[in-house]
Amino acid sequence: MIRRLFPHPWLSVTLVLVWMALVNRWAVGSLVFAAIIGVVVPLITAPYWPGAKGYRAPHRIPAYLAIVLWDIAKANFAVARIVLFTPRRALQPAWIAVPLDLRHPEAITALAATITLTPGTVSCDLSEDGRALLVHAMHAPDPDAVLDEIKTRYEARLKEIFE
Secondary structure: HHHHOOOOHHHHHHHHHHHHHHOOOOOOHHHHHHHHHHHHHHHHHHHHHOOOOOOHHHHHHHHHHHHHHHHHHHHHHHHHHHHHHHHHOOOEEEEEEEEEOOOOOOHHHHHHHHHHHHOEEEEEEEEEOOEEEEEEEOOOOHHHHHHHHHHHHHHHHHHHHHH
């Protein structure tokens, strides 16, 4: 019964927390509306998640988020330095094809979002078979180092969380 009411409990919790953060006011009415959203949205979208699996290791998510937030902060300073002090002709942009070991669509989406959220890189395309992600790096003197960082720092951790 509970699983039918909450087909994706983590989504429900996330929706409630995000709604309360957006409202920026702790009132009973806001909490009730957030709870309604947390129940209704997963129920409506459940048919579109036919093979969705849960997390294998949800306890690793906070550590992953901490790493991503730290990398975003570091990358902001790196991009600011590049923009302010690196001559345009010295930039070395690169297109990097990242072969994926991840197979769950949710994990691939999390990886693509992580790459795009980190300033200086953007996920541009996913191969038709879902086995490679095309990434553009604003300044990558060593594209192999960027590839290795994506694979070891992000993909390996996401694989532990999802698969």
